[in-house]
Amino acid sequence: MPVIKLFTDEKPPAAAAAALATDIETLCTTVLDARSDAVQVVLQAGAAMLRGAPLLAEVHYRARADRDTAALARFMEGLDASCRRHLGLAPRIRCFAVDQATLYARN
Secondary structure, three states: OOEEEEEEOOOOOHHHHHHHHHHHHHHHHHOOOOOHHHOEEEEEEOOOOOOOOOEEEEEEEEOOOOOOHHHHHHHHHHHHHHHHHHHOOOOEEEEEEEOHHHOOOOO
């Protein structure tokens, strides 16, 4: 974990998607202090965006004391800037802290 899911209606160029994934991984490892091998980035292009922003970002991460309001603000600022830079879209970002006591995961 963290798992970052991006939903948009149009498929971006491969180079832009790869650069975005690299930026997101860097944000996760630097701001959220996540292990690189634990970061999952999903881009769901072709989603029917019927209302709202043209790009939706859902971020699920393990709740920890160091992932406080200030850290999440920095993460969201970086994610917003990266999405604008690589996709030309302003994302709607939603972050969800997952209590480790209720998280059951494998791989």
